[in-house]
Amino acid sequence: MFFRQKQKLKKEYDEKLLLLLEDAREDWVRKKDLLSRTFEYNEGLSSETNVAESIYFFLFKEAKHRNIRAGGGD
Helix, strand or coil: CHHHHHHHHHHHHHHHHHHHHHHHHHHHHHHHHHHHHCCCCCHHHHHHHHHHHHHHHHHHHHHHHCCCCCCCCC
16 A cells, blocks of 8 residues: 555656756756847856756756656656
């Protein structure tokens, strides 16, 4: 009984991690694109882009560690 509940919780949190990963990637790509389109160097935007990239790769590394696939496979 407890094992099924544990599997259910893992699946639920894996799905949340995938959603976070997708949002972080979109945020990073959006900021990277904006940074590439600017004419003048913007230190604040550059810092935000680096933070967004770090968050994305942290979540990506966690998903890889947990063996999560975007297709839903284990």
